[in-house]
Amino acid sequence: MARPSRGGVDASGPGEVPGPYLLFLGDTTEPGYAKTAFGLRDWARGRCVGEYVLEGGTVSTGLPALTPAEARVRGARSMVIGVANAGGFIPAHWVDALVAALEAGLDIVSGMHSRLRNIEGLGEAADRLGRRLIDVREPPAAIPVASGRPRSGRRLLTVGTDCALGKKYTALALAAAFRERGLDAEFRATGQTGILIAGGGIPMDAVVSDFAAGAAEQLSPDADPAHWDVIEGQGSLFHPAYAGVSLALLHGSQPDVLVVCHQPGRAHMLGYPGYPVPAIEQTIHLALRLGGRTSPAIRCAGVSLNTSGMDESAARRLMREERHRLGCPVADPMRGGAEFEALVEACLA
Amino acid sequence: MARPSRGGVDASGPGEVPGPYLLFLGDTTEPGYAKTAFGLRDWARGRCVGEYVLEGGTVSTGLPALTPAEARVRGARSMVIGVANAGGFIPAHWVDALVAALEAGLDIVSGMHSRLRNIEGLGEAADRLGRRLIDVREPPAAIPVASGRPRSGRRLLTVGTDCALGKKYTALALAAAFRERGLDAEFRATGQTGILIAGGGIPMDAVVSDFAAGAAEQLSPDADPAHWDVIEGQGSLFHPAYAGVSLALLHGSQPDVLVVCHQPGRAHMLGYPGYPVPAIEQTIHLALRLGGRTSPAIRCAGVSLNTSGMDESAARRLMREERHRLGCPVADPMRGGAEFEALVEACLA
Numbered sequence: 001m002a003r004p005s006r007g008g009v010d011a012s013g014p015g016e017v018p019g020p021y022l023l024f025l026g027d028t029t030e031p032g033y034a035k036t037a038f039g040l041r042d043w044a045r046g047r048c049v050g051e052y053v054l055e056g057g058t059v060s061t062g063l064p065a066l067t068p069a070e071a072r073v074r075g076a077r078s079m080v081i082g083v084a085n086a087g088g089f090i091p092a093h094w095v096d097a098l099v100a101a102l103e104a105g106l107d108i109v110s111g112m113h114s115r116l117r118n119i120e121g122l123g124e125a126a127d128r129l130g131r132r133l134i135d136v137r138e139p140p141a142a143i144p145v146a147s148g149r150p151r152s153g154r155r156l157l158t159v160g161t162d163c164a165l166g167k168k169y170t171a172l173a174l175a176a177a178f179r180e181r182g183l184d185a186e187f188r189a190t191g192q193t194g195i196l197i198a199g200g201g202i203p204m205d206a207v208v209s210d211f212a213a214g215a216a217e218q219l220s221p222d223a224d225p226a227h228w229d230v231i232e233g234q235g236s237l238f239h240p241a242y243a244g245v246s247l248a249l250l251h252g253s254q255p256d257v258l259v260v261c262h263q264p265g266r267a268h269m270l271g272y273p274g275y276p277v278p279a280i281e282q283t284i285h286l287a288l289r290l291g292g293r294t295s296p297a298i299r300c301a302g303v304s305l306n307t308s309g310m311d312e313s314a315a316r317r318l319m320r321e322e323r324h325r326l327g328c329p330v331a332d333p334m335r336g337g338a339e340f341e342a343l344v345e346a347c348l349a
Numbered sequence: 350m351a352r353p354s355r356g357g358v359d360a361s362g363p364g365e366v367p368g369p370y371l372l373f374l375g376d377t378t379e380p381g382y383a384k385t386a387f388g389l390r391d392w393a394r395g396r397c398v399g400e401y402v403l404e405g406g407t408v409s410t411g412l413p414a415l416t417p418a419e420a421r422v423r424g425a426r427s428m429v430i431g432v433a434n435a436g437g438f439i440p441a442h443w444v445d446a447l448v449a450a451l452e453a454g455l456d457i458v459s460g461m462h463s464r465l466r467n468i469e470g471l472g473e474a475a476d477r478l479g480r481r482l483i484d485v486r487e488p489p490a491a492i493p494v495a496s497g498r499p500r501s502g503r504r505l506l507t508v509g510t511d512c513a514l515g516k517k518y519t520a521l522a523l524a525a526a527f528r529e530r531g532l533d534a535e536f537r538a539t540g541q542t543g544i545l546i547a548g549g550g551i552p553m554d555a556v557v558s559d560f561a562a563g564a565a566e567q568l569s570p571d572a573d574p575a576h577w578d579v580i581e582g583q584g585s586l587f588h589p590a591y592a593g594v595s596l597a598l599l600h601g602s603q604p605d606v607l608v609v610c611h612q613p614g615r616a617h618m619l620g621y622p623g624y625p626v627p628a629i630e631q632t633i634h635l636a637l638r639l640g641g642r643t644s645p646a647i648r649c650a651g652v653s654l655n656t657s658g659m660d661e662s663a664a665r666r667l668m669r670e671e672r673h674r675l676g677c678p679v680a681d682p683m684r685g686g687a688e689f690e691a692l693v694e695a696c697l698a
Contacts, residue, residue, distance in 0.1 A: 212594075
């Protein structure tokens with residue numbers, strides 16, 4: 001089936017995103033649109049020197065307010081567009097600020113749908129100034145077809161019952177916990193926000209389908225036998241639109257360990273009212289069965305619950321009940337505690 | 350996850366390939382390289398007005414030898430490159446003949462890896478003459494994300510234990526058999542040769558993975574309740590590189606009926622010696638389980654064996670044995686006979 005993959009608009013794609021970052025918030029007044037900036041503040045604080053808010057903007061990350069020139073002096077190498085508006089495009093009245101960042105010596109990084117080079121005046125300015133426009137939704141060029149060859153090192157993949165319920169945060173929290181235990185562990189990003197947090201990765205959903213498993217292989221290459229790659233899952237094996245992405249990621253990742261992520265109370269797949277969310281145990285069973293094809297010793301270490309909609313005591317009670325019912329550690333990484341410690345231990349067992 | 354899909358180089362992609370065709374064979378001397386031309390002769394004879402062989406070429410389809418100008422007079426609308434060389438590119442000494450076809454009023458159609466517009470001199474000639482260069486490996490623009498919505502009409506999908514063992518031929522033979530019974534049936538192509546045979550389709554392996562199931566939905570749209578779409582399968586749910594494509598096609602196709610395709614004697618996945626070919630019954634079971642997500646009443650009508658490497662009596666004996674063992678019709682569509690009649694009846698039951 002294979003054919004050559006198409007390359008990014010600007011050279012190498014998001015294999016590496018140049019940090020540290022200045023976070024651009026535009027003139028946003030709606031905090032819900034600034035998830036990328038907040039995610040970077042929370043998970044990649046060391047990669048962020050400050051924020052840049054335009055006149056009229058009211059949303060802040062609490063990081064130092066800096067102009068692009070000030071950020072450059074403090075070591076910033078790129079300005080990251082940390083907001084998405086409803087349409088996923090960049091409004092015309094932001095362009096002057098983006099050009100100013102290029103003039104200050106920063107590259108521009110975007111995780112938005114629309115391509116930076118398609119914005120009137122931006123490509124021209126970048127070319128003139130010798131700066132880069134980096135779309136992290138653009139996959140790297142020349143991804144090979146998957147080989148299926150076993151790789152050295154250890155791998156964990158987060159697998160979801162649905163989209164958008166905590167696979168990225170679970171992987172970030174587990175990678176951090178592994179490192180706190182003195183292990184050599186790396187978070188491997190497969191979506192745009194994760195790529196900005198990690199400073200690199202591959203946007204799985206944007207890879208041509210024949211190369212999707214190959215992209216997953218490339219994302220977690222051969223490593224030291226004691227090294228852990230903790231890989232951000234995508235979609236769900238039960239998703240009517242994205243299951244193919246999830247399966248390619250599962251096959252190519254060759255995980256030793258799975259952690260299944262679920263949001264209690266979500267009855268239907270997000271945006272798909274005709275499709276019930278599968279049970280956790282169904283998801284464990286199917287992921288192990290399919291994952292065993294490329295990783296024969298695959299196992300499920302436990303379950304990560306997104307209990308953000310529950311109060312503390314209800315959340316802890318549910319974790320206990322689910323642990324009892326499923327017979328494996330069940331935790332909410334955002335709440336930590338003994339439950340999370342048990343999940344981490346089970347991953348490393 | 351979704352982002353807009355990228356469009357084809359030349360307008361609309363291979364949604365429709367303009368026929369009838371003149372088959373271009375270059376100066377090929379190796380029949381194995383002319384599979385596309387032979388496939389078109391065997392399965393789309395009505396779309397082919399003749400062949401065009403360059404000096405030194407020894408391979409022929411047996412169709413009338415015509416120059417591009419003669420073919421145009423006989424109604425040809427495009428010249429199809431019916432040969433692939435080892436590297437999958439178009440040698441420089443073919444370019445004059447391709448330009449001659451453009452000058453004669455024919456579009457050029459290619460299923461090769463390399464893009465026609467990247468061939469020196471060809472894009473310029475096409476633009477000057479107002480002709481099209483059509484790469485059937487380029488998916489159509491603006492494929493939507495899959496909706497998972499049930500569609501009217503009936504659908505059959507061929508599913509393989511591996512790649513390259515008869516999924517396309519099985520689908521073509523079943524669609525032809527359905528039509529012979531007076532049914533309204535259409536072959537739906539998902540790979541380059543199938544697209545040339547059908548005169549349209551979507552190259553599934555070239556679709557960005559987030560849109561792969563959406564492409565499959567688009568390929569077999571709502572239809573009359575009695576209409577059959579017979580869809581060409583791709584890859585295998587057990588393939589370490591392509592299973593994601595196979596799952597997206599299975600989910601998006603929402604088939605009522607599966608026919609599992611297998612090549613007896615193939616021990617390992619083609620090109621993947623570390624991966625045994627799954628058993629037929631394993632493939633049936635997994636395809637029904639996964640396919641049931643978007644098509645709850647899915648069933649397997651039977652098995653198609655590629656017995657091209659066996660003699661007639663051994664092939665018939667194996668079909669009987671497998672039918673007995675699996676408890677469903679087992680046939681080689683290329684051999685026809687009572688076994689194939691039984692498979693067709695089971696599909697329509």
